Amino acid sequence: MGTDTRTLVQQLLKGNRRAAARLMTLAETMSPKAHAAIKQIYEYTGKAHIIGVTGPPGSGKSTLVDKLINEFRKQKKRVGVVAIDPSSPFTGGALLGDRIRMNRFATDLGVFIRSMGSRGSLGGLAWATHDVVRILDVLGKDIIIVETVGAGQSEVDIIKLAETVVLLTVPGLGDDIQTIKAGIMEIGDIFVINKADLDGADRRYVELQAALNLGERQQSWDPPILKTIASSGEGVEELVTAIQAHHTHLMESGEIQQNLERRCSAQLETIVEHSFIRKLFVQTEEREYFLHLVRKVSAREIDPYTAAELLILRLVQPSKVGESS
Amino acid sequence: MGTDTRTLVQQLLKGNRRAAARLMTLAETMSPKAHAAIKQIYEYTGKAHIIGVTGPPGSGKSTLVDKLINEFRKQKKRVGVVAIDPSSPFTGGALLGDRIRMNRFATDLGVFIRSMGSRGSLGGLAWATHDVVRILDVLGKDIIIVETVGAGQSEVDIIKLAETVVLLTVPGLGDDIQTIKAGIMEIGDIFVINKADLDGADRRYVELQAALNLGERQQSWDPPILKTIASSGEGVEELVTAIQAHHTHLMESGEIQQNLERRCSAQLETIVEHSFIRKLFVQTEEREYFLHLVRKVSAREIDPYTAAELLILRLVQPSKVGESS
Numbered sequence: 001m002g003t004d005t006r007t008l009v010q011q012l013l014k015g016n017r018r019a020a021a022r023l024m025t026l027a028e029t030m031s032p033k034a035h036a037a038i039k040q041i042y043e044y045t046g047k048a049h050i051i052g053v054t055g056p057p058g059s060g061k062s063t064l065v066d067k068l069i070n071e072f073r074k075q076k077k078r079v080g081v082v083a084i085d086p087s088s089p090f091t092g093g094a095l096l097g098d099r100i101r102m103n104r105f106a107t108d109l110g111v112f113i114r115s116m117g118s119r120g121s122l123g124g125l126a127w128a129t130h131d132v133v134r135i136l137d138v139l140g141k142d143i144i145i146v147e148t149v150g151a152g153q154s155e156v157d158i159i160k161l162a163e164t165v166v167l168l169t170v171p172g173l174g175d176d177i178q179t180i181k182a183g184i185m186e187i188g189d190i191f192v193i194n195k196a197d198l199d200g201a202d203r204r205y206v207e208l209q210a211a212l213n214l215g216e217r218q219q220s221w222d223p224p225i226l227k228t229i230a231s232s233g234e235g236v237e238e239l240v241t242a243i244q245a246h247h248t249h250l251m252e253s254g255e256i257q258q259n260l261e262r263r264c265s266a267q268l269e270t271i272v273e274h275s276f277i278r279k280l281f282v283q284t285e286e287r288e289y290f291l292h293l294v295r296k297v298s299a300r301e302i303d304p305y306t307a308a309e310l311l312i313l314r315l316v317q318p319s320k321v322g323e324s325s
Numbered sequence: 326m327g328t329d330t331r332t333l334v335q336q337l338l339k340g341n342r343r344a345a346a347r348l349m350t351l352a353e354t355m356s357p358k359a360h361a362a363i364k365q366i367y368e369y370t371g372k373a374h375i376i377g378v379t380g381p382p383g384s385g386k387s388t389l390v391d392k393l394i395n396e397f398r399k400q401k402k403r404v405g406v407v408a409i410d411p412s413s414p415f416t417g418g419a420l421l422g423d424r425i426r427m428n429r430f431a432t433d434l435g436v437f438i439r440s441m442g443s444r445g446s447l448g449g450l451a452w453a454t455h456d457v458v459r460i461l462d463v464l465g466k467d468i469i470i471v472e473t474v475g476a477g478q479s480e481v482d483i484i485k486l487a488e489t490v491v492l493l494t495v496p497g498l499g500d501d502i503q504t505i506k507a508g509i510m511e512i513g514d515i516f517v518i519n520k521a522d523l524d525g526a527d528r529r530y531v532e533l534q535a536a537l538n539l540g541e542r543q544q545s546w547d548p549p550i551l552k553t554i555a556s557s558g559e560g561v562e563e564l565v566t567a568i569q570a571h572h573t574h575l576m577e578s579g580e581i582q583q584n585l586e587r588r589c590s591a592q593l594e595t596i597v598e599h600s601f602i603r604k605l606f607v608q609t610e611e612r613e614y615f616l617h618l619v620r621k622v623s624a625r626e627i628d629p630y631t632a633a634e635l636l637i638l639r640l641v642q643p644s645k646v647g648e649s650s
Contacts, residue, residue, distance in 0.1 A: 035630045042628035056381060130629075257623070264622040264629065268615070271633035272640075273598045290593070297589040298582070303367035304455075304589065305360045308596035315597075 005033045009040045012138055017112060020139045024114055027131035030278070038131055041138045046260075048080070048137040048144045049247050052158035055168025060194045064168065064230035064239075065147050066104065069111055071240045077143050080136030081113040082129060084148040112136060127274050129161065130267050159187045160266035163259055164246045166190045166239070169208070171200030189223055190242050196227035196235065221249050276315070289314055330358045334365045337463055342437060345464045349439055352456035355603070363456055366463045371585075373405070373462040373469045374572050377483035380493025385519045389493065389555035389564075390472050391429065394436055396565045402468050405461030406438040407454060409473040437461060452599050454486060455592050484512045485591035488584055489571045491515045491564070494533070496525035514548055515567050521552035521560065546574050601640070614639055 005026075011019035026034035053068070055061050065081060072079045105111040114132055129146070136144050148158055158165055167188030191212075193204050208225050224242050228235035250256040293307040330351075336344035351359035378393070380386050390406060397404050430436040439457055454471070461469050473483055483490055492513030516537075518529050533550050549567050553560035575581040618632040627635075 039628045039630055043625050046625060261619055261623045265615075265619045267629050268619060268622060268632055268636065269602055271629055272636055273602055275633055275637060276601050277594055277598055290590075294586055294590045294593060297593060298586045300368050300371060303364045304592050304596055305364055307593055308600055311593065311597055312600060 005037050006040070009037050012037075012041065012135065013044065015140055017109070017139070020112065020135050021114075023135050024132050027135065028116060028128045030128060030274075034131060038134060041134065045134045045137045048133075048141050049164070050133060050144045050146065050162045051243060052162030052165045053145055053147045053168065054158050054165065055170075055192075055194070059168045059170045060230045061147050061168055064192070064194055064228060064236070065145055067230055067233050067236040068145060068240065069105065070233075071236050072143050073108065073110060075240075076110075078110045078141045079112075080133075080139065080141035080144040081111070082132050082136070082144070082146045083113065083115045084129060084146065112139065112141065127270050130270070133161065157266070160263055160270075163250060163256065164189050164243055166192055166243065168192050168194050169204060170195045171198040171204045189221060189246050190239070191223055191225040192235075192239060193225065193227045194230050197229050201227060220253055220255075221246065286315065330362050331365070334362050337362075337366065337460065338369065340465055342434070342464070345437065345460050346439075348460050349457050352460065353441060353453045355453060355599075359456055363459060366459065370459045370462045373458075373466050374489065375458060375462075375469045375471065375487045376568060377487030377490040378470055378472045378493065379483050379490065380495075380517075380519070384493045384495045385555045386472050386493055389517070389519055389553060389561070390470055392555055392558050392561040393470060393565065394430065395558075396561050397468050398433065398435060400565075401435075403435045403466045404437075405458075405464065405466035405469040406436070407457050407461070407469070407471045408438065408440045409454060409471065437464065437466065452595050455595070458486065482591070485588055485595075488575060488581065489514050489568055491517055491568065493517050493519050494529060495520045496523040496529045514546060514571050515564070516548055516550040517560075517564060518550065518552045519555050522554050526552060545578055545580075546571065611640065 008019045008023050012023060023034060023037050026037065051068075053061055053065055062083070065083070069079050069081065105113060114136070116129060116132065133144055133146065146158065146161055165188050167190070169191070171193065191208055193201055193208070195201075205225060205227070212223060212225075226235055226239055226242060228239060230236070250259060290311060293302070293311060296302045297304050297307050333344045333348050337348060348359060348362050351362065376393075378386055378390055387408070390408070394404050394406065430438060439461070441454060441457065458469055458471065471483065471486055490513050492515070494516070496518065516533050518526055518533070520526075530550060530552070537548060537550075551560055551564055551567060553564060555561070575584060615636060618627070618636060621627045622629050622632050
């Protein structure tokens, strides 16, 4: 309605925040307009350093990210943040916490914070997140921080998105087997023990070190383990130094290119997957056939693999499959 | 090698545990043999009550599940367990903890425990898990417990798999905003505060109650909040009673049918998605074209949406797309 995509893109390229926000909303709803916009801006992407900050609920991610923003702002870097909020698959809804932090930086035009939920996304959150990162990139952000709960298991796989992954842990969450079980040691480029003033921080340090030694890391980067107290800002400057050292390492070693290809590959996979599934839900006729098959599978009249074969055949060659099954 | 699928299926139908285990291994590798087997056994599925137990790392899931097994065994129910282990996306590897528990029930033929990791699954863990549950069902388990970390965000979405979802929390993990932020209130049929002897259990109870009142639940079931101490077994009997009450409710209200259709729909989606993506990685020619496009996207010569369109066109109609792009 009103402003068309091309105009929004022109405005975005001039650094217009409202145009960026509108394009992000389009991206979140996986609108074809958003994809048209991404096609137009794609060549201007690739300038920002994309940092993932991930950790369990309660590990202080939001607080740490706020402090990181402050620190990068001191260096005059422009900062974009994508806060991924695993909101309810059913009700959705905005969150008090995110509102509060967005207000905190509301007057600083060098900061753009976007909160994203999984509502109504049909598994498309990963997809939309990539697009939002691209929009922030083109908006001229030097640093883009993607904040997400958990790692590896999350719908938004942070290693598919970020160049530098900061993995947060806090003392006293689970025991050592659980730490290893979380199975996320290999994806961290920098490990942070937040709330390092709590009991058990030293023990956690030793556990992390042991777990890092267990893992088979193929890269030349030796991930540091840092301690922070995000609430007071302690250790945040050191974290920024480590983040920038990792970026320098990526550039100098040429790993930034491998990293880019890995991310492009993952993104392409995601788009292909979702394009296919979207077809099921967008086209009425396909949707009806899908539901017809679901009922047959529910009734155990056919098995799900046969149903999937019929469905794929139908999607691929609409004329060849009748209504007979 | 050796035993063919049909033989394995025959043995499975007779309750042969080794055949079950071998079929599960095939399922984990997403072998076409596994799918052939599922086609043969699908009509015999649907007898077990599938229970999801989910919660953050360190919430005591494994211990609680062990106690649930004991309790169900007292009632002479046959129990299958699928422990989903979010192991490293890079190294994989079996875990000490799972080995220990499997040994604990090794002599009880009424119990079958299968541990599953995400290694090498190319996003197919969800798919394989459904198949493993089916195999346990046909093996004659009355109760199948699927134990998984996190909910909603996890690759294996527990509501797509389980009829009754038990959501675990522990006192002191994060604050109240985080609890709501976890956004998983609506998927729980039964809420359990484990480690209820820890400080903050009462506060957590009040928080959960408040969060439950916030949510818009459309179903007629009023989810109870229970307290357990899994390590001592306290509260586990009450939990089993609640689980069985929920099952009765599903049967009497007819919601079991909606539930089934929802799950079949999700499963069908998953299979269609993964079949499509698998094609990319199994067929050499397609794989090469995929990598070719990845390089072009990395170099920003084309954008990922255009690349996805080219790829889909190629997968769908191999003859129509040349090597020109």
